[in-house]
Amino acid sequence: MSAEEASAGTEVSVVGKEEGEEQQVVNPWEVSAGKGGIDYDKLVDQFGCQRLDDALVARVERLTARPPHCFLRRGLFFAHRDLNEILDLYERGERFYLYTGRGPSSEALHLGHLIPFMFTKYLQDAFKVPLVIQLTDDEKFLWKNLTVEESKRLARENAKDIIACGFDVERTFIFSDFNYVGGAFYENMVKVARCVTYNKVVGIFGFSPEDHIGKISFPPVQAVPSFPSSFPHLFSGNDQLRCLIPCAIDQDPYFRMTRDVAPRIGYQKPSLIESRFFPALQGENTKMSASDPNSAIYVTDSVKEIKTKVNKYAFSGGQDSIELHRKLGANLDVDVPIKYLNFFLEDDNELEHIKKEYKEGRMLTGEVKQRLVTVLSELVARHQRARAQVTEEMVDAFMAVRPLPNMFG
Amino acid sequence: MAATASVGTEVSVVGKEDGEAAAEEQQVVNPWEVSAGKGGIDYDKLVDQFGCQRLDDALVARIARLTARPPHRFLRRGIFFAHRDLNEILDLYERGERFYLYTGRGPSSEALHLGHLIPFMFTKYLQDAFKVPLVIQLTDDEKFLWKNLTVEETKRLARENAKDIIACGFDVERTFIFSDFNYVGGAFYENMVKVARCVTYNKVVGIFGFTPEDHIGKISFPPVQAVPSFPSSFPHLFSGNDQLRCLIPCAIDQDPYFRMTRDVAPRIGYQKPSLIESRFFPALQGENTKMSASDPNSAIYVTDSAKEIKTKVNKYAFSGGQDSIELHRKLGANLDVDVPIKYLNFFLEDDNELEHIKKEYKEGRMLTGEVKQRLVAVLSELVARHQRARAQVTEEMVDAFMAVRPLPNMFG
Numbered sequence: 001m002s003a004e005e006a007s008a009g010t011e012v013s014v015v016g017k018e019e020g021e022e023q024q025v026v027n028p029w030e031v032s033a034g035k036g037g038i039d040y041d042k043l044v045d046q047f048g049c050q051r052l053d054d055a056l057v058a059r060v061e062r063l064t065a066r067p068p069h070c071f072l073r074r075g076l077f078f079a080h081r082d083l084n085e086i087l088d089l090y091e092r093g094e095r096f097y098l099y100t101g102r103g104p105s106s107e108a109l110h111l112g113h114l115i116p117f118m119f120t121k122y123l124q125d126a127f128k129v130p131l132v133i134q135l136t137d138d139e140k141f142l143w144k145n146l147t148v149e150e151s152k153r154l155a156r157e158n159a160k161d162i163i164a165c166g167f168d169v170e171r172t173f174i175f176s177d178f179n180y181v182g183g184a185f186y187e188n189m190v191k192v193a194r195c196v197t198y199n200k201v202v203g204i205f206g207f208s209p210e211d212h213i214g215k216i217s218f219p220p221v222q223a224v225p226s227f228p229s230s231f232p233h234l235f236s237g238n239d240q241l242r243c244l245i246p247c248a249i250d251q252d253p254y255f256r257m258t259r260d261v262a263p264r265i266g267y268q269k270p271s272l273i274e275s276r277f278f279p280a281l282q283g284e285n286t287k288m289s290a291s292d293p294n295s296a297i298y299v300t301d302s303v304k305e306i307k308t309k310v311n312k313y314a315f316s317g318g319q320d321s322i323e324l325h326r327k328l329g330a331n332l333d334v335d336v337p338i339k340y341l342n343f344f345l346e347d348d349n350e351l352e353h354i355k356k357e358y359k360e361g362r363m364l365t366g367e368v369k370q371r372l373v374t375v376l377s378e379l380v381a382r383h384q385r386a387r388a389q390v391t392e393e394m395v396d397a398f399m400a401v402r403p404l405p406n407m408f409g
Numbered sequence: 410m411a412a413t414a415s416v417g418t419e420v421s422v423v424g425k426e427d428g429e430a431a432a433e434e435q436q437v438v439n440p441w442e443v444s445a446g447k448g449g450i451d452y453d454k455l456v457d458q459f460g461c462q463r464l465d466d467a468l469v470a471r472i473a474r475l476t477a478r479p480p481h482r483f484l485r486r487g488i489f490f491a492h493r494d495l496n497e498i499l500d501l502y503e504r505g506e507r508f509y510l511y512t513g514r515g516p517s518s519e520a521l522h523l524g525h526l527i528p529f530m531f532t533k534y535l536q537d538a539f540k541v542p543l544v545i546q547l548t549d550d551e552k553f554l555w556k557n558l559t560v561e562e563t564k565r566l567a568r569e570n571a572k573d574i575i576a577c578g579f580d581v582e583r584t585f586i587f588s589d590f591n592y593v594g595g596a597f598y599e600n601m602v603k604v605a606r607c608v609t610y611n612k613v614v615g616i617f618g619f620t621p622e623d624h625i626g627k628i629s630f631p632p633v634q635a636v637p638s639f640p641s642s643f644p645h646l647f648s649g650n651d652q653l654r655c656l657i658p659c660a661i662d663q664d665p666y667f668r669m670t671r672d673v674a675p676r677i678g679y680q681k682p683s684l685i686e687s688r689f690f691p692a693l694q695g696e697n698t699k700m701s702a703s704d705p706n707s708a709i710y711v712t713d714s715a716k717e718i719k720t721k722v723n724k725y726a727f728s729g730g731q732d733s734i735e736l737h738r739k740l741g742a743n744l745d746v747d748v749p750i751k752y753l754n755f756f757l758e759d760d761n762e763l764e765h766i767k768k769e770y771k772e773g774r775m776l777t778g779e780v781k782q783r784l785v786a787v788l789s790e791l792v793a794r795h796q797r798a799r800a801q802v803t804e805e806m807v808d809a810f811m812a813v814r815p816l817p818n819m820f821g
Contacts, residue, residue: 138598138602141602141603141606142602142605142606148599148602148603178598178599178602179595180594181593181594181598182592182593182594182595182598183590183591183594186550186590186593186594186598187560187590190550190553190554190560190590190626191553191560193554193624193625193626193629194553194554194624194626195624196624196625197621197622197623197624197625198610198619198620198621198622198623198624198625198628199621199622201625202621207610208610209609209610209611209614210609210610210611211609211610212605212606212607212608212609212610213605213608213609213610213613213628213629213631213632214602214605214606216610216625216628216629217605217625217628217629219625220625
């Protein structure tokens with residue numbers, strides 16, 4: 001649609017509602033909000049993607065014959081590009097594949113990192129489709145002060161946490177760029193690169209003339225897994241197979257660019273399904289940072305650490321005293337434990353109950369936090385159990401360049 | 410060395426003839442453009458601005474001594490005339506250490522002309538003289554990025570060009586030919602990314618003249634041509650030999666790639682490649698004209714028949730002779746602009762005969778027609794030999810040269 005072509009290359013900025021200009025910046029390397037946090041309506045408007053409405057969620061449910069994932073029910077995956085086309089073709093009995101990824105910049109994954117993978121697993125199970133997962137170790141080498149060996153090692157370590165999310169090895173290909181780039185994948189990188197000017201990437205990504213050419217040449221690397229011909233061992237002869245990309249909305253620029261280029265090189269545009277940002281423990285306006293372990297819950301945290309972090313650092317929307325709280329209730333807009341429960345408490349009814357009781361002052365911060373600690377401890381413990389069972393051989397199996405004969409079965 | 414000061418310096422020269430013309434003449438020399446001022450390319454100024462060194466007689470003599478054979482005529486005639494750190498290669502060779510050769514071609518057309526053969530003829534001599542391995546890069550990705558070709562077409566051209574290259578007589582036991590679309594990946598790609606991290610957009614603009622309306626394919630290409638200089642790009646060949654030195658024979662317009670490479674190498678723990686560089690091969694119709702695929706009479710092609718060679722030389726080769734025989738006998742020929750003499754300089758092996766022809770022609774005793782006749786004979790022989798060798802190159806031989814395989818006898 002014209003919206004996204006017009007938006008390709010548009011720098012995202014928003015004039016804030018309070019006095020003084022506030023700019024929100026959303027791109028793959030920077031997410032910073034104005035005073036009121038990220039304005040998702042303005043973001044969707046400027047990016048030119050579409051809101052994922054209840055009708056679409058209901059349609060997903062109907063087509064997959066199972067309840068929609070809580071991330072859909074809760075509006076966490078809230079925006080899309082051409083998801084309806086994927087559902088149309090699926091309804092006609094046609095297939096598609098999934099593509100998601102991770103930039104392996106550290107060993108420590110936090111819960112926010114798991115979101116796209118948890119959702120992608122649901123999509124794989126619900127639609128019974130194959131999945132490619134890209135580990136952009138080259139990107140991390142280019143943006144961070146790492147060695148090639150270190151970024152490759154992190155890619156493999158991160159692959160273990162990804163595998164622990166429960167993907168089907170018969171339908172999933174995990175690859176790291178340093179290992180996989182070449183052949184048809186490289187041909188597609190070069191095809192895309194020929195279609196994007198320096199001016200264009202400056203507009204989309206904000207590069208500058210003092211940036212090194214590694215950064216400037218990276219975007220095609222993240223674009224081309226959208227094209228089935230990049231994976232001849234998987235999709236040979238199926239050049240028009242459609243692709244659906246679950247990702248956080250800060251990745252949208254890569255795929256605006258990809259969708260702009262695709263028809264020019266004879267390929268289908270990928271569809272996207274996009275999530276909001278996962279809030280830092282200390283509040284929406286703070287950053288999760290590897291240098292501050294109390295800014296997030298890590299998949300390696302112990303029950304004790306989770307309890308301490310939630311109790312001490314999770315930003316509360318509750319009032320300062322019990323009396324005030326019973327009188328005024330909690331501010332759900334800023335309360336981080338409620339936001340986390342929104343992501344991770346499966347039971348819709350229980351969540352609604354907690355929200356109502358907390359908002360109206362009958363439930364206290366401590367109780368909400370206690371519930372959250374339980375939910376997160378269970379999630380993290382399950383992940384750690386699954387992670388402990390991932391062997392080097394399993395990583396090799398997921399990363400082997402091999403056909404997936406049962407990928408649509 | 411001072412060479413690195415030139416990295417990023419735009420090459421431009423104020424022409425000498427600014428007396429009457431009173432206008433600035435700029436010569437431009439980079440991988441995609443070679444244009445001269447009025448007097449042709451000023452090689453002294455070029456060497457000075459690029460920061461490379463002249464290849465002097467002492468160095469040529471040293472090569473002859475170290476290789477125990479006569480130096481190639483391209484060295485004797487000053488056609489390969491400039492270098493970077495060639496002396497370091499000779500030093501290490503003298504100590505009994507090894508190096509490898511790296512050259513390449515951008516496969517933009519099926520038709521190679523004689524100018525295209527120059528670096529390959531010279532590289533074959535170097536391979537034989539020093540008994541060292543050689544990698545040859547076919548930059549099909551570059552041609553895709555700069556020309557309006559499909560990927561399939563550039564890959565096909567790469568294979569076709571490989572046959573002409575093989576016909577130059579390289580040793581399959583010591584030579585790895587690769588095309589980027591086939592070979593990029595693994596350690597080669599890791600090195601591309603390492604190099605790319607060390608070069609800013611501003612830097613490539615300064616070196617190569619890119620602009621913001623250029624596509625990012627062009628901007629990201631230079632590391633691809635840089636990394637064959639590093640032995641770790643070829644783990645199947647040089648595994649464990651990360652500090653192996655590299656010597657690159659090429660035409661001097663390729664120098665910018667390797668100025669950049671030499672600037673980056675120490676920052677990523679690698680050795681700087683050395684270079685040995687040639688002058689440009691003149692177009693048939695004169696130094697100030699361009700060889701162009703769209704004008705078949707601008708060059709002699711390796712596919713030309715003896716008849717075509719004769720016609721082209723007689724009709725189109727720019728002559729420095731006088732307009733009439735009387736004038737010619739009186740004034741003699743202008744060797745500075747005479748293309749047949751320049752071509753004989755490249756292709757007539759016998760130094761004495763060449764000197765004789767030059768003397769006689771310059772002093773008016775030999776006529777243009779006779780010089781051209783000699784040239785036609787020389788070129789016909791060369792082209793015929795090439796065509797015979799080319800006809801014998803099979804698809805299997807191409808596969809053999811291009812196979813990713815170790816070369817166990819590469820230093821033998």
